[in-house]
Amino acid sequence: MKRWWFAMAAAGALAASTASAQIAAVTDDPYIWLEDREGAKPLAWVETENKRTLSRLEADPRYDTFHREALEIASAEDRIPMPQIIGSRIFNLWRDKAHPQGIWRVTSAADFAHAQPNWTTLIDLDALSKAEGKKWVWKGVVCREPDEKRCLxxxxxxxxxxxxxREFDLETGSFVDGGFDLPASKQNADWIDADTLIVSRDWGEGTLTKSGYPYVVKILKRGEPIAAAREIYRGTTDDIGVFPSVEMDAQxxxxxxxxRAKTFFTSDILLWDGAKATKVPLPERVDVNGLVDGRLIVRTSEPWGKxxxxxxAALPLSDAMRGAGELTTIFAAGPRQSIDRSNVRVTGNAVIASVYDNVRGRAMVFTPEGAGWRGRALDLPDNLSVDLVTAEHRGDRGYLAVSGFTTPTRLMAFDAASSTAPLAVKSLPPRFDVSGLVVEQFEARSSDGTKVPYFVVHREDAPKDGSTPTLMTAYGGFEVSNTPYYSGITGKLWLERGGAFVLANIRGGGEFGPAWHEAGRKTKRQLIFxxxxxxxxxxxxxxxxxxxKLGIYGGSNGGLLMGVELTQHPELWGAVTIQVPLLDMLRYEGIAAGASWVDEYGSVSVPEERAFLAKMSPYHALRKDGRYPEPYIWTTTKDDRVGPQHARKFAARMKEYGLPYLFYEDTAGGHSGDADIAQGARLQALQMTYFAQKLIGSAGAAR
Incomplete structure (x- = not known):
């Protein structure tokens, strides 16, 4: 299924301009003017702040080295071209120095197995951007099934x-003249047939929710204007949004x-039969993952029957279509296990999922067997993360990637219908020297006695006297799991220079299933901190x-975490990087897509929740007499999800109080800072220079 929720979490139109009365009541804020995302006055303020920050960080002699090394890794020609299977061919989005925004290209499955596949370029984003005067960033494709010859x-x-x-013809390798072309909006679309789309988008005034997402679903026919689309379903403005998709199986x-996403975590699932939409008897906290053998595949986040x-779990499609039937369990995770919410895929005849035991991954395949299911683990290396990359819709072949902190990523081909072990087809060359490095997993006892795991990567001979410069990160929200991963840039720029790295598996994530997330939701969030x-x-x-010697960083919800840790425990950190963050928790519901996260954070319209938000909000927790480490706050102008407003206002408040800080706002890249490889390398180099200054000292101390 097209996972709308994952993009909204972890990262169209802005949120509705009419915020709630409770949000609007916060009128004593002198920096509301900075909430005008692309206004001339705020952008002039940004320019001044950027000059101050860049003049310091880019002047550090380590910056050029960090930037060169980060760019070399990000643009290396020997990276793994991560595949997408469409039909019988392999597609890939590739970025390098010659194509910083990327090319979308294709090769055969047989050729892909070669060390140097022969690729055919279909779309050159840099050339398209130049021709159209816009900086186009790739966001994926949705292809028509079952023939998979046309894509959006x-x-x-x-x-x-x-x-x-825009409609694209895979056979001719070109955009379709007079084809489907839907202008910019936060939107979801899929194919009903060759000449028909099902779409939710901004249809005009009154068709977006308070969160800024569409809630009206229509059928759009080829050749007709958007205004002629026929409505088939309507949610409400209080929903998060309504998102259509079309699932097919091999049969x-x-x-x-x-x-219909009523809140971020609760949904009504409906099936449209061409005449009406029927609600399926499913729990509200559920993800639909696809269709196998006429059965709807779901992952639950709350108990439902047995x-x-x-x-x-699975539900027969024939039952679901008439609003009946009972779920059958495919696999139930144990107390220290989890099914990675973002890593469940269906093949033509099976379900494959990443399952974690104490944050150590494996891949499992589940195939229908009578009325039940048979499961088995794929034969993979132990103690690594497993990411499901792509799979056939009609067959059972696919690719997964395994990696660890010191283990470069390996792309492995699997066949869900075969007992043969997955075969490594491509491997990422080492990007940094791992000799002498060890990976350890420990547990810390939190304020309520819960043991919280974390990983540490460090030199085996590092002194145990607290002198090792260390970076720590976490996310802690939205049931998103943080699992071990290989980062060439972190390894090269930090670990290879003697630093240590820590990944914290705090509550709010999904490392131990929905209960691990639920333990820190809304007013229970202090446990995460x-x-x-x-x-x-x-x-x-x-x-x-x-x-x-301890520096911490995190982005988005992790940026909120960093803001809270800065204000609640300034004595614990030597450096804090706050990336694309939420920080004003009394106005967040009225900024960008903030209203969509009420189910995670709570609302100022609920007295108990408002009291907690006011207490933990980093923007409001800053004190003139506070002794804070100098933070580095960065964001992007094009972020229409969280928005740069939070970061701007937090920096402005620190300036007002005479507190030390650095602020940088990139003008492109959206919430993930992914406009091109150069931007990513620059952001990495700036951040690492800041950490080196704060945790190592003068440039002469760097190797």
Whole structure:
């Protein structure tokens, strides 16, 4: 299924301009003017702040080295071209120095197995941007099934969540003259047939929710204007949004799914039969993952009948179409296990999922067997993360990637119908020297006694006197799991120079299933912040690092985490990087897509929740007499999900109070800062220069 929720979490139009009365009541804020995302006055302020920050960071002699090394890794020609299977061919989006925005290209499955495949370029984003005077950022494709000859190409200007959709012919390798062409909006579309789309988007005034997402679904016929589209379903303005998709299996069964997201985590799932939409008897906290053998595949986040929370389950499509039937459990995760919410895929005849035991991954395949299911684990290396990359819709072949902190990524081909072990077809060359490095997993006891795991990568001979410069990160929200991964840039720029790295598996994530997330939702969120601080203290107790040598970073919801840790525990950190963050938690519901996250954070319209938000909001927790480490706050102008407003206002408040800070706002890249490879390398180099200055010292100390 096209996972709308994942893009909204972890990262169109802005949120509705009419915020709630409770949000509007916050009128004593002197920096509301900075909420005008692309206004002339705020952008002039940004330009001044950028000059100040860049003049310091780029002047550091380490910056050029960090930038060169980061760019070399990001643009290396020997990277793995991550595949997407469409029909019988392999497609890939590739970025390098010659194509910083990327080319979309294709090769045969047989040729892809070669060390140097022969690629055919279909779309050159740099050339298209130059021709059209816009900076196009790739956002993916949705292809028509079952023939998979035509696709809707999703392009974003500057990296915003808003996209344009254009019809592309895979046989001719060109955009279709007079084909489907939907202008920019936060939108979802899929194919009903060769001449028909099902679409939710901004149809005009009054068709977006308070969160800024569409809630009206229509059928659009080829050749007709958008205004002529026929409405088939309507949610409400209080929903997060309504998102359609079309699922098919190898036997030809088809499900036209309409997901009415009532909150971020609760949805009504409906099936449209061409005449009406029927609600499916499913729990509200559920993800639809596809269709196998005429059965709807879902992952639950709450108990439902005999099916426990955090399980994979199936419902016969014939029952679902008439609003009846019972779920059957495919796989139930144990207490220290989880099914990675973003890593469930269907093949032609099976379900494949990443399952984690104590944050250590494996891949499992589940195939129908009578009325039930048979499961088995794929034969893969132990103690690595498993990411499901792509799979056939009609067959059972696919690709997955395995990696670890010191293990370069390997792309492995699998056949879900075969007992043969997955075969490594491509491997990423090492990007940094791992000799002498060890990976350890520890647990810290949090404020309520819960043991919270974390990983540490460090030199085996590092002194246990707290002197090792260390970087720690976490996310802690939206049931998103943080699992071990190979980062050539972190390894080269930090670990190879003697630093240590920590990945914290705090609550709010999905490392141990829905309960791990639920433990820190809304007014229980202080436990998430306590988990992170407890891990820092555990690091100090073990002698791995100390407060003056510990730097922390996180983005989006992780940026909120960093803001809270800065204001609640300034004594624990030597450096703090706050990336594309939420920071004003009393006005967040009225900024960008903030209203969509009420189910995660709570609302100022609920007295108990408002009281908690006011207490933890970093923007409001800053004190003139506070002794904070100098943070580095960065964001992007094109971020229409969280928005740059939070970061701007936080920096402005620190300036007002005479507190030290650095602020940088990139003018492109959206929420993920992904406009091109050069932008990513620059952001990495700036951040690493900041950490080197704060945790290592003068440039002469760097190797």
């Amino acid at each position: 190409v999703s392009l974003s200007e500057g990296g915003e969540d808003a996209t344009t959709l 030809g069964h088809r499900a036209v799914v309409i997901t 099916v426990p929370e955090g399980a994979l 306590d988990d992170f601080a407890s891990i820092a203290r555990d690091l100090f107790a073990r002698g791995i690092t100390s407060a003056s």
